[in-house]
Amino acid sequence: MITVQEAKQLIVEHTLKCSPIIQHISASHQHVLAADVYAICNIPAFKQSSMDGYAIKFSDKDLPLELVGEMAAGTSQNLEITAGQACRIFTGAPLPHGADTVVMQEKISLENGKLIIQDNNLSLGLNTRDEGSEIEIGALAMQEGNYLTAAAIGFLAGVGVTEVLVYPLPKVSIILTGKELTKPGFPLLFGQVYESNSYSLTAALNQAGITDVAVLEADDDLEILTQVIQKVLSQSDIIILTGGVSVGDYDFVLEASRLCNIEQIFHKVKQKPGKPLFFGKLNQKLIFGLPGNPSSVLSCFYNYVLPAISLFSGKQNPVKEIKAELLNDYKKPIGLTHFLKGNYNDGKAAALGAQDSYRLSSFAQANCLIMLEEGEEHFAKGDVVNVLLIPE
Numbered sequence: 001m002i003t004v005q006e007a008k009q010l011i012v013e014h015t016l017k018c019s020p021i022i023q024h025i026s027a028s029h030q031h032v033l034a035a036d037v038y039a040i041c042n043i044p045a046f047k048q049s050s051m052d053g054y055a056i057k058f059s060d061k062d063l064p065l066e067l068v069g070e071m072a073a074g075t076s077q078n079l080e081i082t083a084g085q086a087c088r089i090f091t092g093a094p095l096p097h098g099a100d101t102v103v104m105q106e107k108i109s110l111e112n113g114k115l116i117i118q119d120n121n122l123s124l125g126l127n128t129r130d131e132g133s134e135i136e137i138g139a140l141a142m143q144e145g146n147y148l149t150a151a152a153i154g155f156l157a158g159v160g161v162t163e164v165l166v167y168p169l170p171k172v173s174i175i176l177t178g179k180e181l182t183k184p185g186f187p188l189l190f191g192q193v194y195e196s197n198s199y200s201l202t203a204a205l206n207q208a209g210i211t212d213v214a215v216l217e218a219d220d221d222l223e224i225l226t227q228v229i230q231k232v233l234s235q236s237d238i239i240i241l242t243g244g245v246s247v248g249d250y251d252f253v254l255e256a257s258r259l260c261n262i263e264q265i266f267h268k269v270k271q272k273p274g275k276p277l278f279f280g281k282l283n284q285k286l287i288f289g290l291p292g293n294p295s296s297v298l299s300c301f302y303n304y305v306l307p308a309i310s311l312f313s314g315k316q317n318p319v320k321e322i323k324a325e326l327l328n329d330y331k332k333p334i335g336l337t338h339f340l341k342g343n344y345n346d347g348k349a350a351a352l353g354a355q356d357s358y359r360l361s362s363f364a365q366a367n368c369l370i371m372l373e374e375g376e377e378h379f380a381k382g383d384v385v386n387v388l389l390i391p392e
Contacts, residue, residue: 001266003043003374004303004337007277010265011304015311018237020165025156028148030209031166032314038287039142042132051127054108054115055081055089055099058124064114071096086115095128101266102127132162146309147315167314170237171212172205174198175228177244178292179220193237194210196360197242197290197297204301207391208309208318220244229287231343233260237285237312246276253278253289262287270374271337273357274300280305286312293357299339299369302390321371324387330372330379337374339342341366349387368388 002010022032029073049055049071056065065086069079073092080097081087088095095102104127107119135141142152148166156164174197181195182188205213214236217230225244232239244253245267254267260279267289269277273296278289282304286308290300307317327350332338340351341362349370356360371386372379379385 001270001275002266002374003270004187004371007266007279007304008307009271011279011308012311014265014279015286015308016284017329018168018170018284018312018313021168022163023166023168025148025153025161026164028164028166029150029153031148031164031169033142033144033146033148033164034167035165035313036144037156037161037164039137039139039141040136042137043134043159044129044131047131048088048129049091049093049095049102049127050129051102051104052090053105055087055095056101056102056103057081057083058101060084060086061101061103061117061119061122064111064116067113067115069096095132100128101125110315126260136201145314146312157312167312169210169212169313170309171214171235172210172238172309173214173216173236174201174233175217175225175239175241176217177220177225177241181217189309197292198295200294200298200360201242201301203239204298204306205309208306210309211363222252222259225252229256229260229262233282233285237283238305238309240301241278241289242297243290245278245289245291246338247259257287257289262317272332273337273339274303275336277303277304290356294360295341295355296357298360298363302369302388303339306391318391320389322387322389324368324370326351326370326379326383326385327381328379329381330380331377332372333343334377335374338372339388340370340372342368342370344368344387344389349385367392 054087068085068087070088071093072090103117103119109116146149176198182192184194202213216228218225241253244251257280261283265279265281267278268275272289276291279302280287287304290297302319306319310317324344325348327348340355342349342351344367349368351370352362367390369388
């Protein structure tokens with residue numbers, strides 16, 4: 001059995017970034033750039049009005065001006081104004097040749113058909129956008145390693161980029177084991193429990209931007225489980241099994257993994273919940289065997305699976321580890337790191353009730369996992385401990 005830190009380090013050592021792919025920007029949300037992106041043109045591509053108003057020569061600001069034509073956004077006309085002239089203009093439209101300033105429409109009056117400017121604060125170039133003021137052709141738009149948010153994708157589209165090189169998000173398969181499981185919505189028979197792990201894991205994966213998720217079931221049978229694992233190995237980058245990972249008579253994950261030529265990296269971690277955690281590898285594919293209890297599943301997911309997914313797809317780990325002041329006294333046995341479901345707020349963390357691994361009610365209210373180190377037994381209110389913030 002290994003420590004929590006040893007388990008996390010082994011996952012880091014055995015997780016490689018996936019090979020980059022070219023992706024259209026419309027499908028690149030929540031991906032990470034695998035190469036720098038450069039502007040292909042000046043944006044704006046012309047000197048532009050930032051206001052509805054009148055385009056003028058600044059040197060004419062004190063003169064009555066003759067109105068000649070108008071420039072609307074999207075116009076292709078090539079208008080020019082000369083001394084003593086002004087042009088009606090709208091936001092986003094190109095300035096006519098000869099103009100260098102835009103007067104707000106609220107700052108003028110018309111007298112005898114002439115435009116009179118009434119803006120004492122007018123300055124050269126006011127209410128205009130210079131060509132290339134957003135970005136100039138050839139300039140670095142976004143760097144390798146940048147995370148593509150909605151705004152980032154909009155920015156790239158706005159500078160004319162259509163495709164980017166990104167790290168792909170993994171295809172994930174969830175394999176549920178256990179004869180006792182039944183789907184929500186059906187009546188519970190004697191000895192059955194409602195299956196919830198696929199729902200929580202799928203939601204957590206979706207939150208991380210991963211939508212290519214398959215959910216499969218495998219009976220507590222070595223041959224069946226082996227066949228299911230072999231099937232998903234051909235179509236998935238990451239496989240998450242729930243249940244069947246201990247050493248009971250109906251726990252077949254270890255043997256099925258061996259039969260599928262999966263290399264066991266570790267099995268069992270000095271932690272609670274989730275001690276029987278299994279981690280294996282086949283080429284670049286990652287296999288996690290999680291205990292079946294719902295709280296164990298989520299605790300292991302946020303501690304180990306989600307960080308591995310982040311490494312795989314070039315992202316930063318969204319599970320942030322910080323220090324916090326403990327608001328409860330707590331006693332635990334020496335030898336296991338405990339992860340307590342808790343609430344963090346303003347530098348303080350409170351352990352919740354219902355800490356048993358089969359109980360998810362407290363996890364449903366938690367925003368953090370309080371990490372109590374394996375070598376300590378007594379924790380007092382006011383002690384500073386490590387806290388893992390659950391992504392919102």
